[in-house]
Amino acid sequence: SRIETVVRTNFNKAYNAGRIAIYNDKNLDGFVVAYQYSAIDDDRITDVCADMDERIFKINDPIWEKYTPPLHFNCRSTLIPIFKGEEYEVSEYPKELPAEGFGG
Numbered sequence: 001s002r003i004e005t006v007v008r009t010n011f012n013k014a015y016n017a018g019r020i021a022i023y024n025d026k027n028l029d030g031f032v033v034a035y036q037y038s039a040i041d042d043d044r045i046t047d048v049c050a051d052m053d054e055r056i057f058k059i060n061d062p063i064w065e066k067y068t069p070p071l072h073f074n075c076r077s078t079l080i081p082i083f084k085g086e087e088y089e090v091s092e093y094p095k096e097l098p099a100e101g102f103g104g
Helices: 002-023 047-052
Strands: 032-038 056-058 078-083
Touching: 002 078
Parallel strands: none
Antiparallel strands: 032 056, 032 078
């Protein structure tokens, strides 16, 4: 199970890093303006992911330096893009912190 945890956590990190690289691509010319944090809401959700779930912050908000998934071992969360022209409201900052060594 240790190997499964390492693989799942590192896969999620690479997956989210790839998505962010695409969303920040200069060719998109600001088409993605914000991210919405999306957690899997089941009996395995952690406090930090539950606290971040559905929160929206602008793409350049410094929160993403600390709250980009994965936020803990076995994290299954991802970031959903908010596109130019979509209505959204920026969320308040979360109270829960990522596990030590995670996020960003």
